[in-house]
Amino acid sequence: MTQSACDTCAYYSYDENYECYICDMDLDEDELVRFLSDTHYQCPYYRNGDEYAVVRKQI
Incomplete structure (x- = not known):
């Protein structure tokens, strides 16, 4: 399965209603x-939406 840009976006979230x-x-x-x-x-x-991206850049 390929990953789209939406998969890593901070605005892409799971909706429990849908x-x-x-x-x-x-x-x-x-x-x-x-x-x-x-x-x-x-x-x-x-x-x-990757919170760890900043940490990886510091290493």
Whole structure:
């Protein structure tokens, strides 16, 4: 299984009501269409959710 940018994003979280992962960013309609249709689209809201990334850089 390949990992997408969403998998490591801080805004990608599990929603217990829907029982799946969702993006917590409130994308407008144009952004959502671009995101779903373009495989090379890079989300402008992406933020690395890896808390240990800073620690690895210090080593």
